[in-house]
Amino acid sequence: MSEIAFPRTARILKPAEFKRVFDNTELRGSSPHLLVLATSNEQDQARLGFVLAKKQIKRAVDRNRIKRLIRESFRHRQTEMASLDFVVLARSGLAELDNQQIREMIDGLWFRLKRPSNDRQAKGNRNNRRKTRR
DSSP states (O other), X not given: OOTTOOOXXXXXXXXXXXXXXXXXXXXXXXXXXXEEEEEEOSSSSOEEEEEOOTTTSOOHHHHHHHHHHHHHHHHHHTTTSOSEEEEEEEOTTGGGSOHXXXXXXXXXXXXXXXXXXXXXXXXXXHHHHHHHHO
């Protein structure tokens, strides 16, 4: 299988997996139209899940278009991501954006979420030093 495939194992499908991301959010990235929550997983790969409510995006064709764009972006970047579970939530007004705007927005969010994952350990050590000095 290709390295940039999007197999079933790269998807968050079960309600318990979504709940774990919502309850234990370690990283979050947001824009006016999207919110991405992330938490580490026990897998050896990044996984992706969607929460695109009918209330926010009325038409199914728009929900499917948005999922397709986000999935494609994730598929190309999943090898760069740490072993994290990502849940993408839609906010109102997302359906009014064109494909290019959505691509740029999600690419910016992946970049912001990818960068802190490398520094997470360093930040944790810095916080521990502060506590011991007090």
